[in-house]
Amino acid sequence: MPAVNGSRVLLIGLDSVDVDYLQSHLGNLPTLKRLFTGGVVRRLDSPGDVMSASVWPTFYTGTPPGEHGRYFTVQWDPASMRFRHVASDWIDSEPFWRPLAREGLPVTTLDVPMAYPSRTTAGVEVVNWGAESFGNFHCNRPDIGREIARRFGTNVLGPDVPVDKSRRRLARLRERLLAVAKRRGELCRWLMKQTAWNLFVAVFPECHRAGHLFWRDASASDAGAPDDDVVLEVHRAVDREVGALIEAAEAPDTSVVVFSLHGMETNHSQMHLVRPVIERINATFASPSGVPPAGRPRAKRNLTGLLRERLPTSIQEGVALAIPVGLRQWLVGRSYDREVDWRTTPGFALPTAGQGYVRLNVVGREARGCLARGSARYSQYLESVHEAFLSLRDAGTREPLVDSISAPGERFPGPRSDYLPDLSIAWRPVAPATAAHSDRLGTFTGRLKTGRGGNHRPAAFAAVSGPARDFPRSASLRTIIDLTGMVRNLVVGPK
Secondary structure (H helix, E strand, O other): OOOOOOOEEEEEEEOOOOHHHHHHOHHHOHHHHHHHHHOEEEEEEOHHHOOHHHHHHHHHHOOOHHHHOOOOOEEEEOOOOEEEEOOOOOOOOOOOHHHHHHOOOOEEEEOOOOOOOOOOOOOEEEEOOOOOOOOOOEEOOHHHHHHHHHHHOOOOOOOOOOOOOOHHHHHHHHHHHHHHHHHHHHHHHHHHHHOOOOEEEEEEOHHHHHHHHHOOOOOOOOOOOOOHHHHHHHHHHHHHHHHHHHHHHOOOOEEEEEEEOOEEEEOOOOHHHHHHHHHHHHHHHHOOOOOOOOOOOOOOEOHHHHHHHHOOHHHHHHHHHHOOHHHHHHHHHHOOOEOOOHHHOOEEEOOOOOOEEEEEOEEOOEOOOOEOOOOHHHHHHHHHHHHHHHOOEEOOOOOEOEEEEEOHHHHOOOOOHHHOOOEEEEEOOOOOOOEEEEOOOEEEEOOOOOOOOEEEEOOEEEEEEHHHHHOHHHHOOOEHHHHHHHHHHHHHOOO
């Protein structure tokens, strides 16, 4: 092992573990209780309030979204005017540990979400063994990858297909989450013994999946709803494996950093309304009278979109799980594509896991843009979008549905800010509407069909123990980018 001036760091990511939920259940989570009571705990700011999935590339690159350009697994390519799966041949982003590994620092990583497969043999990187995001299993060290596949299998978690699920299916998913958490702990300990490391990074996504599937509103009265006990059960399983992993580190000079980049709460998403609202705004904007046309706009759905609307959810999930990863990723993008006359389409909805994303068809940025930035027409359209979404109310309760609308590219300027959504819509904490009304645009009907009782909220934290507890940068942690900088400084030592 090369000589290193810094200390060893065990960096454990608990994907989407909510800090408030955690603190209210510490009595059932002995490992995390020890870390929270004996270490330094800091809540961290992140870009998760406007782009929830952007937190992982923000963390591992140590740069804001305007620098790395990533906010989802499928994004809009303005050059080709289509949706594409984000890969290293398009929007590349290098994790902070790769330059360190190339310089000789021993690094081992497992399942960091949204990280691309490494193209070098420096360090040991395992991606998509059992990760939350879509992608094929890969290890940059083929010998280790083959042994992992033989001993522990691959793609053990499987994708989360966002459709409604039966009670029987949920029961099977509960069993899988508990089994995968245990196997992940075994794989982590095996990697810890088989590889040289001064930085060991392991991410546990099981609580993320459990939160989506089993989270329920504390005020829910439906006795048949998935029980919050499953969420706690999965947290306890992960807590056990984290404890065993810390014990396996066996070195008093090892700093332990346990972190989460966003939290979980009851699902309040109204994402099912974004596309129809944008379509009606576009139709109204194109109307000489400025009056929305009667009835719902007749947007031409492609075959993928029609099948998603009409096939039973069990069949949709079965097909998604059976087809190759690359085809599945292509279909996600295709479900948002339609026959569009770009000369008269000023804006459109983007794929999302919960927030509402809108992109404008800007001249000079989009290959076939029709809105000139700074023009009167651009300003009028932007104002129409803001007014329409802020006017949306639940048709039954009359509660407003939208909390705020922000511009990610303005908040996170940088060389890749043009890849980000132009608008991000944050929802109010009310139940997903089946009918929404706007005095300007009329009524919209539909249902959120993701099968998710829980969704993300911006609540990041880090708990630091071991030698790093007394490190000055631990006490000054404010953002998830600070977390990256602290870990880098810990493992390389003072310059």
